[in-house]
Amino acid sequence: MANSPELSPSSSLSPQSAANRAEAEREGKRLTEEQKKVNHLTSEKKRRDNIRSGFDGLAGIVPGMEGRARSEGVVLFGAIDYVRRLMLERRAMIETLEGNGVTVDAELKL
Numbered sequence: 001m002a003n004s005p006e007l008s009p010s011s012s013l014s015p016q017s018a019a020n021r022a023e024a025e026r027e028g029k030r031l032t033e034e035q036k037k038v039n040h041l042t043s044e045k046k047r048r049d050n051i052r053s054g055f056d057g058l059a060g061i062v063p064g065m066e067g068r069a070r071s072e073g074v075v076l077f078g079a080i081d082y083v084r085r086l087m088l089e090r091r092a093m094i095e096t097l098e099g100n101g102v103t104v105d106a107e108l109k110l
Contacts, residue, residue: 020035031039051072059065059075062082070078094104 020031020038055072055075058079059068059070062075062078065075065078094109097104
């Protein structure tokens with residue numbers, strides 16, 4: 001995806017959780033259970049936000065999904081239907097071209 005951010009191991013940490021980790025590393029200590037919990041909650045929120053952003057992007061390019069209340073399942077099945085429709089249209093265009101005597105490269109037929 002062009003708009004999907006690349007994640008580094010530390011990019012999923014909030015400033016607070018990154019500070020917790022840095023402090024623990026400086027002091028040579030392990031993270032406390034509370035720090036682990038904060039880090040986990042922060043990284044889970046980041047993961048959910050990234051998934052939601054991806055589904056919003058997908059819904060933005062699938063006709064009929066824009067601005068609708070939808071679940072992730074609705075978006076996925078809508079995307080599957082849309083891609084199948086595009087594949088059928090492409091196949092029909094290739095057949096029309098070949099029916100009119102136009103040679104279509106084999107790699108374009110895949």
